[in-house]
Amino acid sequence: MYDGSIAGFYCCVFESVYSRQIPCDIFVSHQAPYTLLPQKLITTDSQKAARVYRSIPLKISQQALRLVEVVFLSCMKQKELALLRFLLLAYRCNAKIMQMLAHPLVAPLLAAERHIRNESHLLRGFIRFADYDGILAASITPKNFVLPLIANHFITRFSDEDFLIFDKTHHAALTYQNRKKNFISVKEIEFSPASENENYYQALWKQFYNTVAIEARDNPKCRMTQVPKRYWENMTEMKDLL
Amino acid sequence: MDLMTKLKILSNGAKYDAACTSSGADRPGNRGLGSALAAGCCHAFSADGRCISLLKVLMTNQCIYDCKYCINRSSNDIQRAAFTPEELAELTIQFYRRNYIEGLFLSSGIIKNPDYTMEKMIAILEILRRKYDFYGYVHAKTIPGASPELIYKLGLLADRLSVNIELPSERSLNQLAPHKTKQAILTPMRQIADGLCSSKEERFLYKHAPRFAGAGQATQMIIGATPENDFSILRLASFLYEKYQLRRVFYSAYIPAVEDSLLPALNTKPPLLREHRLYQADWLIRQYDFSADEILSEETPNFNPYLDPKCNWAINNMGRFPIDVNKASREDLLRIPGIGPISAKRIIIARKAGKLGIAELKRIGVVLKRAQYFIITRDNPSGPHLNNETVLRALIDPKVYRTDMEQLSLFPEETDPRLPSPQDFTSVTQAAEEVVLSLSRSL
Numbered sequence: 235m236y237d238g239s240i241a242g243f244y245c246c247v248f249e250s251v252y253s254r255q256i257p258c259d260i261f262v263s264h265q266a267p268y269t270l271l272p273q274k275l276i277t278t279d280s281q282k283a284a285r286v287y288r289s290i291p292l293k294i295s296q297q298a299l300r301l302v303e304v305v306f307l308s309c310m311k312q313k314e315l316a317l318l319r320f321l322l323l324a325y326r327c328n329a330k331i332m333q334m335l336a337h338p339l340v341a342p343l344l345a346a347e348r349h350i351r352n353e354s355h356l357l358r359g360f361i362r363f364a365d366y367d368g369i370l371a372a373s374i375t376p377k378n379f380v381l382p383l384i385a386n387h388f389i390t391r392f393s394d395e396d397f398l399i400f401d402k403t404h405h406a407a408l409t410y411q412n413r414k415k416n417f418i419s420v421k422e423i424e425f426s427p428a429s430e431n432e433n434y435y436q437a438l439w440k441q442f443y444n445t446v447a448i449e450a451r452d453n454p455k456c457r458m459t460q461v462p463k464r465y466w467e468n469m470t471e472m473k474d475l476l
Numbered sequence: 477m478d479l480m481t482k483l484k485i486l487s488n489g490a491k492y493d494a495a496c497t498s499s500g501a502d503r504p505g506n507r508g509l510g511s512a513l514a515a516g517c518c519h520a521f522s523a524d525g526r527c528i529s530l531l532k533v534l535m536t537n538q539c540i541y542d543c544k545y546c547i548n549r550s551s552n553d554i555q556r557a558a559f560t561p562e563e564l565a566e567l568t569i570q571f572y573r574r575n576y577i578e579g580l581f582l583s584s585g586i587i588k589n590p591d592y593t594m595e596k597m598i599a600i601l602e603i604l605r606r607k608y609d610f611y612g613y614v615h616a617k618t619i620p621g622a623s624p625e626l627i628y629k630l631g632l633l634a635d636r637l638s639v640n641i642e643l644p645s646e647r648s649l650n651q652l653a654p655h656k657t658k659q660a661i662l663t664p665m666r667q668i669a670d671g672l673c674s675s676k677e678e679r680f681l682y683k684h685a686p687r688f689a690g691a692g693q694a695t696q697m698i699i700g701a702t703p704e705n706d707f708s709i710l711r712l713a714s715f716l717y718e719k720y721q722l723r724r725v726f727y728s729a730y731i732p733a734v735e736d737s738l739l740p741a742l743n744t745k746p747p748l749l750r751e752h753r754l755y756q757a758d759w760l761i762r763q764y765d766f767s768a769d770e771i772l773s774e775e776t777p778n779f780n781p782y783l784d785p786k787c788n789w790a791i792n793n794m795g796r797f798p799i800d801v802n803k804a805s806r807e808d809l810l811r812i813p814g815i816g817p818i819s820a821k822r823i824i825i826a827r828k829a830g831k832l833g834i835a836e837l838k839r840i841g842v843v844l845k846r847a848q849y850f851i852i853t854r855d856n857p858s859g860p861h862l863n864n865e866t867v868l869r870a871l872i873d874p875k876v877y878r879t880d881m882e883q884l885s886l887f888p889e890e891t892d893p894r895l896p897s898p899q900d901f902t903s904v905t906q907a908a909e910e911v912v913l914s915l916s917r918s919l
């Protein structure tokens with residue numbers, strides 16, 4: 235069991251390497267199931283974490299570090315265990331591991347990486363902001379924890395604005411205010427009702443959205459593959475169709 | 477007139493333009509509003525399944541010209557409207573801030589004369605770029621017949637310029653768009669191509685030289701309004717890619733807008749499958765190193781409706797297969813049906829770590845449904861032994877089942893002589909089976 239942070243995870247790696255034990259699973263403490271199997275609580279120690287963190291680009295490669303960091307944000311089942319086993323193997327194969335795309339310990343991580351990268355790509359387009367007195371705010375319900383991956387995109391896009399993206403699934407938010415970004419953890423955010431001006435722009439957008447579709451080419455099936463239904467609830471122009 | 481009505485009229489007038497991509501410009505923002513990403517970004521998909529990336533509108537739908545295929549032509553009795561520059565700039569900004577769009581696609585009907593129209597378009601873009609400090613994507617359509625200075629000015633403000641060819645031959649152009657000439661289209665294209673070239677050189681020498689249409693130029697052709705065959709359209713497209721450095725050619729299936737003896741009847745369905753095949757072939761030319769002559773020929777000048785162009789090429793070149801995935805070059809891998817640039821790249825990396833068999837290919841995400849008939853793998857060193865019929869059945873494009881028979885009969889008479897004529901069948905399934913048999917006999 236560990237505290238759920240990436241540093242905490244690196245400490246699990248540290249523990250496993252030095253105790254020469256491979257756990258049968260790794261849990262975040264408050265989500266751990268009741269079990270008769272022996273459990274071990276790994277406390278997060280920033281020095282141990284830093285040693286593991288530094289060892290990855292050194293002994294394996296920069297690319298592998300990137301993979302570990304991204305997959306750690308993904309919704310892959312038992313990702314900690316999968317990442318640990320990957321790292322143990324990688325410490326033996328070094329940089330070559332990143333060529334072993336078809337290895338049973340590597341392929342699932344690459345698939346998880348594709349999944350989260352794809353979701354962040356879609357969300358860069360599908361996120362809808364509303365203007366609350368000059369602050370732009372949006373809600374998302376992604377499967378993966380994509381906020382860290384999309385943050386920079388929106389910061390360059392809205393460098394002079396203040397904005398907030400609330401991830402309802404992971405109870406977290408990205409805030410950007412006075413050119414400073416912050417990740418905070420929050421259970422719920424109450425948005426005040428939209429202003430008249432905001433409603434007007436939403437109506438204009440829906441007008442545009444409905445007008446550009448060419449009737450003679452109607453193809454709802456194709457739209458469904460392009461915008462899976464689970465994104466609709468947060469999209470101004472799709473909400474009404476649900 | 478209120479903004480809501482204007483938006484409705486002016487987006488309706490622009491929606492038949494197929495281009496809506498925001499790709500090709502790499503300009504990260506760090507001040508003002510917006511950035512442009514090289515990869516482009518779809519913000520929404522309309523009910524017809526097309527990507528919405530830009531606010532695609534006309535500045536005005538008034539037009540002094542009378543192009544027969546166009547809903548904005550002067551003789552058409554429709555309501556007219558025009559945005560004021562302020563209005564449109566504000567709308568773009570507000571849509572952009574809400575992440576509805578990646579930028580603006582601006583085109584226009586022609587008011588008074590081409591230069592006057594261009595000046596007004598430039599005014600809108602100047603407000604956007606200067607007053608609002610807008611760094612998002614702008615695609616502007618140049619007005620045929622506008623002067624070179626104005627085209628240059630427009631190019632300094634826009635990321636991408638387009639000059640629409642509209643009709644794929646001079647003869648059709650003369651018949652249906654009497655105000656436009658081949659020259660009036662190719663001259664600005666040449667100018668833009670040269671402008672792109674010299675802007676690149678200057679920027680190489682002086683970092684702060686002005687950027688002229690950083691995302692290049694594009695064009696569009698209307699498909700099915702006039703009798704050109706697929707081969708001539710494809711050849712024209714590859715000519716434009718080569719000689720005019722176009723980034724993209726868009727194809728737009730003609731949707732009847734008017735009853736005219738020179739145009740298809742009003743109840744004609746848009747040739748969507750044909751448009752789809754053109755995009756596939758275009759993709760093969762741009763991303764897979766195919767040439768137009770490999771895809772079609774004088775003898776078979778039109779696409780096979782049942783097979784996508786790559787599969788069609790493969791079954792006609794069975795001598796090139798099977799290809800050994802553990803040895804083949806990237807170019808050869810890309811010739812295998814079902815393997816694209818991403819799969820090819822993964823294969824090339826993964827085989828460095830060990831020879832690949834079917835299980836390994838599956839694990840790295842290669843889709844084998846079609847590819848399996850064309851490859852040699854570690855566990856199958858002699859390659860597949862299959863008859864042509866089995867292969868063909870696996871290659872038939874499922875898309876053909878989704879479109880109706882009418883689609884198929886839209887293909888002009890000179891379709892591949894080996895293909896049975898679609899009129900003879902009651903169902904697509906039956907037709908597809910017949911295609912399998914007759915094609916495999918002729919191989």
Ligand code: SF4
Nearest residue numbers: 539541543546549585
């Ligand atoms: S010039 Fe353009 S807007 Fe005017 S009728 Fe021709 S195609 Fe339509």
